[in-house]
Amino acid sequence: MSIEDSINLDELVVIGLEPTTWYRFAKLQIDLLRTHVQGLEKQIDESIKAYEKERIATEVVHYEDEYPVVILEEHRGIESTPNDLEEIFEYYFPNLQRRSTLITLFSFLEHQLDQLCELFASTRQLTIVHTDLKDKGIDRSRRYLIKVVCLPLDDSSAAWQEIKRIQRVRNIVVHNDAKLVDNEVIKYVDQAKYLSRKSNWEDKADEVNILEGYLTHVLDTFDLHCSDLNKVISN
DSSP states (O other): OOHHHHHTTHHHHOTTOOHHHHHHHHHHHHHHHHHHHHHHHHHHHHHHHHHHHHOEEEEEEEOTTOOEEEEEEEETTEEEOHHHHHHIIIIIHHHHHHHHHHHHHHHHHHHHHHHHHHHHHHHTTOSOOGGGSSSOHHHHHHHHHHHTSOOOOOTTSHHHHHHHHHHHHHHHHHHSTTBOOOHHHHHHHHHOTTEEEEOOTTTTSOEEEEOTTHHHHHHHHHHHHHHHHHHHHHO
16 A cells, blocks of 8 residues: 555545544554555665665776776666765665655645644534634645634643654655755754754755654654544543
8 A cells, every 4th residue: 555545545435434433543554554654664775775785896097107086886787986876775765765764654644633623523513623724735734723623732731842854854845855954953953863954065054964764753642642632632
């Protein structure tokens, strides 16, 4: 099952879904996404091991004094210098996959929170829906649940604060090609267990390096937040 399929599963069972049963299905999808992330990390690990094992030297270029100037290697149809080839297969490709998945995971959370707002509007027959409010994404749904549905949510909770930090990382990936220009994000990256800075000499700005474990951390945080919401709804 693809990650897109897991996000769209709610289309099959949305009839009869209520706020009190919302988390049960959100949890199911989080578990499916967790399996997807595990498969992604396994694929990345196998790809890196294959590069380290299968890369081959293709050419050594010398000046007249016989000192080597350019050494070229090839792996899976890509030829470059050893350093550049290592950059491609051990950093660029893994980060491309992890960044793409981070965007998808955050879209999943946005969708689930929007759906919760829709369920409240439907079951309580509210005249105001979440799309009537300003803002967008998780901030709009959060505001709707607090202001319109009147759920006593704590904006200082650990899960919500971490989601806001994850949101900032997601935003720089989407809007700034992962370049670290926001001091708040830089501080978070420096302190996070599964993130690091990567130098980018062309742009003279570091970019975020997403390490193995971060996507699982993101899902764990989403699950904790949804579970906290469910407890408030149940009470």
